[in-house]
């Protein structure tokens with residue numbers, strides 16, 4: 001009976017990684033009435049083998065929905081305040097927006113989480129497919145969301161790694177009310193596996209932006 005609760009709050013977060021960066025604000029505008037969060041992938045070419053953009057580009061976005069900024073960067077603590085102020089510029093406020101750092105990049109994870117909270121944003125931590133959830137146990141109570149990657153981060157359009165699914169089950173058991181986000185390889189089939197395991201925040205990039213009818217693609221994930 002406990003397991004049902006999170007199904008009431010499935011949130012869809014399209015990843016703009018697969019959108020047209022040259023028309024980013026039009027792309028956001030077209031999807032935002034239909035989604036709950038807008039997922040922004042920041043990559044540094046070091047932590048992940050790909051580069052996207054930094055805080056100055058985020059600041060120029062126009063985003064009516066809460067933003068979900070996924071930092072796939074080394075030394076994220078150097079840039080957290082910059083991203084928080086970029087979020088304020090893009091969205092008008094930040095208390096409904098998430099900044100996510102990777103556990104693998106944070107030797108002082110507790111301090112980094114407090115740093116995010118001090119900006120007024122919500123704090124989330126991501127783990128790669130090969131990182132166990134136990135790495136988060138001491139900080140679980142401090143978090144607004146945990147992101148379990150279901151691909152190795154860096155690129156859109158990769159295949160969903162099913163062996164990550166037990167992490168959602170275990171996290172849901174330990175923290176029934178925590179937002180659990182899934183990112184990587186989500187489509188109309190894999191979303192079912194993720195939600196059944198306990199995920200309630202659904203990131204999808206290529207599935208949504210590669211679809212002929214993006215609104216229909218978003219609705220098919222609910």
Ligand code: DX5
Nearest residue numbers: 015153154156157185205206
């Ligand atoms: C991957 C990014 C994802 C990516 C997902 O490194 O973190 O957010 O955009 O893309 P799809 O949904 O195509 O796997």
Ligand code: ZN
Nearest residue numbers: 015041070183
């Ligand atoms: Zn992401």
